[in-house]
Amino acid sequence: MMLMNNINLFLFAVFSGGEAAHAVKRFTGLYTGPYFDPTTTTNITTQLGTHAYLPCKVKQLGNKSVSWIRKRDAHILTVDRYTFIADDRFQAFLVESTDTWTLQVKYVQARDAGQYECQVSTEPKMSHFITLNVVVPKIEILGESDIFVKMGSAVQLKCVITQSLEEPAYIFWYHDGERVLKYDKNAIDIKLDQEGPDTTVSTLIIFHTNPEDSGNYTCSPSNLDSASVLLHVLNGEHPAAMQRGKNSASPIPGWSHLSIGLGLAACTSPRFAVTIALTLAIISEVLAC
The missing domain is CATH 2.60.40.10 (Immunoglobulins)
Structure with a gap:
């Protein structure tokens, strides 16, 4: 009987001590709440x-x-x-x-x-x-927004993504809204390179361009904005002629004759010089018609 009582007292002491220790740990530390x-x-x-x-x-x-x-x-x-x-x-x-x-x-x-x-x-x-x-990563296609190439020549479009914390899951190329797929390795290829920790480059290569390759090309990475360029495949045209618009510089009709008149003004009366210049300009316009 005495042995059993001693065991009970021992167990009571152990469990009581454990609970007491737990209470001390919870409520008397540096923080007593959250x-x-x-x-x-x-x-x-x-x-x-x-x-x-x-x-x-x-x-x-x-x-x-x-x-x-x-x-x-x-x-x-x-x-x-x-x-x-x-x-x-x-x-x-x-x-x-x-x-x-x-x-x-x-x-x-x-x-x-x-x-x-x-x-x-x-x-x-x-x-x-x-x-x-x-x-916010930056994305651009290197070069001008309009690219001019001769028919039959090769062209490379390089899409560069910088300041990117992680490599894009994919980069798709689109030609006039349709995805570019490299079915024919002899005609087209797409390469993907990691240049440094925050730079990814996707290169679209067209080996032999033809007029059907002209149009809008868009580089579209996953979860990022896209970038686009216009490709012009020339069949004998000159790029400068294609780019000339209504605002292009052109000669002013009769300008050379007015220059002659202004030159005469240095040695004759201004009224006489202007009359000659205007007369020459009118004659020139009539002959041109």
Whole structure:
């Protein structure tokens, strides 16, 4: 009987000690309520068109709520798992293993850049701010917006994407709205090269151009804006003649005769010089008709 009592006392002491230790750990530490994990980031950088994830690590949250607020317009985006904005790109979820409330922003737009507040419903309120930076890649097709080549010659169209945090999933080329496919390797080819950590180059090669190859060519990467050029395949024409418009410089009728008249003004009376110049100009126009 005495042995059994001693065992019971021992078990009571162990469990009581465990509970006491647990109580000390919970209530007498540096933080007695919710607090933000000091390792939580304050800056997130993402690329236009991708998904952004803004983490907010809250320890010892208890029964308090976590809200996400967009600072530029003070709009409440989410409260716990509930979304309070019509834009369904925004959503909050909890990763319980890390006590992290994460705000997800799908298909990030340039206007999403700015500061976001993670707020805990304590009294007074607790806030942690995260700045979302949106990188907008640049895309261009090298050269002029109008490209002129002789029929039968080869042409290379180079589409260069820079300031990109990740390589595009694909880059498609379109000719007058129809996707360019390299079925015939002897006629056309498309190459993709990674030049440096943030530069991707797609090259469209037409080996032997013909008039049907003329038109609009568009380089269209995944989740990015596109770039276009106009290709002109010449069959004996001169590029300068094709580019001349209504505003092109042209000789003024009778200008040479007016110049003669102005020259005479240096050695005769102005009225006589002007009369001669006008007479020569009229005669020239009549003969031209």
